[in-house]
Amino acid sequence: MKRWLLVALLCVPQIGFVAEDSKPERYIPLNADDESIDIWKQRRDMSKDKRDPGPVNIQRYDTGPSYSGIPTFFHQPVALTPEDLRAGKVDVAIMGAPLDTSSGMRGAAYGPRQFRVADVYLGWGLYTDPHMHVMVDWTKDLRVVDYGDAPIDNLSAERSMEPVRAMVREIAEAGAIPVIIGGDHSLEYPDVAGVADVYGKKNVGVIHFDAHYDAGSFGRGHLITHGKPIRRLIEEGHILGKNYIQVGLRGYWPGEEGFAWMREQGMRYHTMVEIERDGWPAVMQRVLAEAREGTEYLFISLDIDVLDPAFAPGTGTPEPGGLTPRELFPLIRGLCSDNALVGFDLVEFNPLVDPGYITGLNADRLVRECLTGIAMNRKGLASGYVSPLTVEDAR
Numbered sequence: 001m002k003r004w005l006l007v008a009l010l011c012v013p014q015i016g017f018v019a020e021d022s023k024p025e026r027y028i029p030l031n032a033d034d035e036s037i038d039i040w041k042q043r044r045d046m047s048k049d050k051r052d053p054g055p056v057n058i059q060r061y062d063t064g065p066s067y068s069g070i071p072t073f074f075h076q077p078v079a080l081t082p083e084d085l086r087a088g089k090v091d092v093a094i095m096g097a098p099l100d101t102s103s104g105m106r107g108a109a110y111g112p113r114q115f116r117v118a119d120v121y122l123g124w125g126l127y128t129d130p131h132m133h134v135m136v137d138w139t140k141d142l143r144v145v146d147y148g149d150a151p152i153d154n155l156s157a158e159r160s161m162e163p164v165r166a167m168v169r170e171i172a173e174a175g176a177i178p179v180i181i182g183g184d185h186s187l188e189y190p191d192v193a194g195v196a197d198v199y200g201k202k203n204v205g206v207i208h209f210d211a212h213y214d215a216g217s218f219g220r221g222h223l224i225t226h227g228k229p230i231r232r233l234i235e236e237g238h239i240l241g242k243n244y245i246q247v248g249l250r251g252y253w254p255g256e257e258g259f260a261w262m263r264e265q266g267m268r269y270h271t272m273v274e275i276e277r278d279g280w281p282a283v284m285q286r287v288l289a290e291a292r293e294g295t296e297y298l299f300i301s302l303d304i305d306v307l308d309p310a311f312a313p314g315t316g317t318p319e320p321g322g323l324t325p326r327e328l329f330p331l332i333r334g335l336c337s338d339n340a341l342v343g344f345d346l347v348e349f350n351p352l353v354d355p356g357y358i359t360g361l362n363a364d365r366l367v368r369e370c371l372t373g374i375a376m377n378r379k380g381l382a383s384g385y386v387s388p389l390t391v392e393d394a395r
């Protein structure tokens with residue numbers, strides 16, 4: 001054997017081995033040549049469906065109990081395209097975002113599906129009656145649709161953010177209010193950024209209900225998780241800290257460093273400590289007043305774990321000592337009646353650990369409180385309004 005060939009045979013594999021061993025890759029990159037890399041967000045060609053644009057009611061019968069028929073959000077008609085939203089002059093488009101990758105796949109991805117079937121007593125069709133407190137019926141005063149689910153790469157929270165944001169933006173551009181049913185709280189990032197894309201950076205304020213502050217900085221290298229959407233929204237400049245208001249913080253997160261960061265941003269927060277000290281009615285009035293300062297537009301991000309685990313056991317990170325439904329319902333209704341609401345998300349509802357439908361029942365009711373509030377807004381009724389028929393006349 002020629003000497004140079006022997007040298008070559010000995011050296012080449014060794015060079016490769018040494019290089020791999022001394023510099024292991026930090027992560028496995030995606031294969032950009034894989035033809036199926038984006039298949040999860042490719043939409044079916046709906047132009048083949050021969051129909052005029054507009055919402056479609058897919059129920060076979062005019063009325064029915066909540067447990068029958070084809071499950072859509074509140075049994076509302078379906079809209080599939082922006083043209084459907086525009087042709088139907090849709091006020092509110094409810095979309096699912098079945099993503100729980102960034103909370104460790106705890107089960108919140110099943111939230112939208114369960115939400116569509118969770119109306120345990122609400123009838124549909126001709127059966128609806130108004131909200132008893134205010135005698136307003138959103139099913140008659142608003143055009144609400146089920147806009148289907150956002151495309152989710154269920155192996156990657158990072159890759160799911162942009163498609164969710166695009167779908168939220170699509171709804172807002174069509175002049176409707178997006179209501180996003182999660183999914184985990186990483187969704188607040190694309191949800192708020194999506195409406196800010198339409199209404200302008202720094203033009204939207206956020207009221208955030210949560211046991212946790214969700215502006216964390218850690219995350220094993222991940223730049224988005226269900227514990228850090230707010231930090232990203234503020235650092236990217238979609239919203240100003242002074243227009244960010246939190247309600248219901250308790251437990252053990254954040255600590256001093258987290259509170260210091262929030263103070264630096266000018267964020268405001270109403271912890272359970274304040275609620276215990278001053279009482280709920282006082283804190284509720286503060287939140288209603290603050291929501292109207294700063295920006296014209298309001299987004300509400302509602303982590304179901306703001307409720308006490310007695311009322312919301314079906315969630316990924318329950319924290320004892322939270323709000324009651326009776327405290328939260330009038331505030332959600334009031335925020336939605338008193339403001340130019342441009343978006344609402346309800347996140348962290350995990351039906352897999354929800355005995356007796358408790359969490360689903362309260363989650364369902366919270367969205368209906370907001371829809372009632374939006375309908376009140378259109379009628380010029382403000383927070384604190386109650387129907388004389390249901391209170392004064394009874395005395």
Ligand SMILES: [Mn+2]
Pocket residue numbers: 185210212214226303348
């Ligand atoms: Mn949260």
